[in-house]
Amino acid sequence: MTDVAAAVSAGWDSYARIVASLIRVTGDWTLAEDCAQEAMAAALERWPRDGVPGNPGGWLQTVARNRAIDVLRRAAVEKTKLQEVAMLWDPGSPGTPGEIADDRLRLIFTCCHPALSLEARVALTLRTIAGVPTTDIARAFLVTESTMTRRITRAKSKIADARIPYRVPTGKALDDRLPGVLAVLYILFTRGYDADGEPAFAEEAIRLARLLTSLMPAEPEVPSLLALFLLQHSRRHARRDAMGDLITLEKQNRARWDQEAIAEAVTILMRTPVEGPYAIQARIAACHATALTLATTDWPSIALWYDKLAEIQPSPVVALNRAVAHSYAFGPAAGLALLAEARSDGALDNYAAAIAVEADLTARSGDLPRAAALFRTAAAAAPSDVERRALLTRASDLDR
Numbered sequence: 271m272t273d274v275a276a277a278v279s280a281g282w283d284s285y286a287r288i289v290a291s292l293i294r295v296t297g298d299w300t301l302a303e304d305c306a307q308e309a310m311a312a313a314l315e316r317w318p319r320d321g322v323p324g325n326p327g328g329w330l331q332t333v334a335r336n337r338a339i340d341v342l343r344r345a346a347v348e349k350t351k352l353q354e355v356a357m358l359w360d361p362g363s364p365g366t367p368g369e370i371a372d373d374r375l376r377l378i379f380t381c382c383h384p385a386l387s388l389e390a391r392v393a394l395t396l397r398t399i400a401g402v403p404t405t406d407i408a409r410a411f412l413v414t415e416s417t418m419t420r421r422i423t424r425a426k427s428k429i430a431d432a433r434i435p436y437r438v439p440t441g442k443a444l445d446d447r448l449p450g451v452l453a454v455l456y457i458l459f460t461r462g463y464d465a466d467g468e469p470a471f472a473e474e475a476i477r478l479a480r481l482l483t484s485l486m487p488a489e490p491e492v493p494s495l496l497a498l499f500l501l502q503h504s505r506r507h508a509r510r511d512a513m514g515d516l517i518t519l520e521k522q523n524r525a526r527w528d529q530e531a532i533a534e535a536v537t538i539l540m541r542t543p544v545e546g547p548y549a550i551q552a553r554i555a556a557c558h559a560t561a562l563t564l565a566t567t568d569w570p571s572i573a574l575w576y577d578k579l580a581e582i583q584p585s586p587v588v589a590l591n592r593a594v595a596h597s598y599a600f601g602p603a604a605g606l607a608l609l610a611e612a613r614s615d616g617a618l619d620n621y622a623a624a625i626a627v628e629a630d631l632t633a634r635s636g637d638l639p640r641a642a643a644l645f646r647t648a649a650a651a652a653p654s655d656v657e658r659r660a661l662l663t664r665a666s667d668l669d670r
């Protein structure tokens with residue numbers, strides 16, 4: 271049974287490939303997803319009884335293809351369409367992997383088309399490429415399942431009605447579209463990595479980043495994003511205590527960090543040039559991941575990287591993190607000065623993380639009572655119970 275479970279789990283890696291192939295030849299998103307899901311259901315029913323086939327992915331592809339043929343035949347779809355579906359990829363035939371790779375790329379770029387809202391892109395990517403149940407997507411977006419179903423359906427309809435092309439852009443169009451695709455994966459990862467996020471979403475983002483890296487190895491920001499995900503996710507087992515509360519970076523047991531993931535990410539970065547914001551963020555994360563302690567972290571390098579990131583991708587959050595980096599590299603006074611600059615336009619007002627940073631820098635400057643009060647203010651503005659408890663704990667520690 272363990273072998274069957276492992277085979278079914280591995281079979282999900284074929285899900286996006288099967289859906290992409292069926293969409294390409296039928297143009298019907300719902301049919302493609304239904305057939306792929308029915309193939310998975312058939313595997314769960316038959317493999318425990320009949321044994322795992324020698325090529326699980328090929329078995330799933332064949333079952334999904336045959337199901338599509340049956341549906342199209344009953345619907346009296348034109349003969350040529352049936353022939354196209356019948357000629358779908360045969361795992362044993364030579365010369366087809368490139369076409370399948372193109373199918374998956376087309377599917378990713380179609381799901382992440384800028385004509386769709388950002389939320390629709392994330393939801394459609396989760397549903398169509400990752401195969402995440404609509405119920406789980408709805409929970410992540412804090413809406414009902416029926417509401418999310420309608421949103422995903424509208425997104426698919428918009429793709430059809432607007433005749434959004436099912437293709438990977440080229441040239442300047444690719445340069446323009448790729449950041450949007452990577453942004454969707456970044457949001458997906460964040461929804462799994464946040465304090466109250468869905469951990470499986472972070473793992474799906476890593477899986478999709480791996481897929482995109484294998485399909486677009488010449489685009490430096492793609493493997494850089496994968497490296498960033500691996501480095502951040504390497505700390506997943508050390509970020510919470512037995513009660514589920516967050517553990518700050520300086521108190522985490524670094525022996526629990528995933529060293530294999532860190533080594534893989536560092537290897538990726540060694541062969542990837544720095545050409546964009548994800549490459550910079552990944553190198554910042556690598557400085558943290560490869561340090562033995564918070565005190566031995568290469569803070570001057572991190573500060574320099576944040577200086578560069580602030581130049582090419584300025585934002586309030588980048589400015590906030592830059593202040594933290596400078597505080598460790600050059601002292602809390604330097605950090606407080608940059609923090610005041612970052613907050614001068616009001617963009618960080620009532621932002622819990624910004625207040626918490628001020629509290630931390632204030633504590634390190636020696637004013638513990640004011641720092642404790644700031645931590646409580648940050649807790650009141652925190653977006654989740656987990657973060658609220660962590661901030662109140664920091665305040666209580668300073669009161670002792």
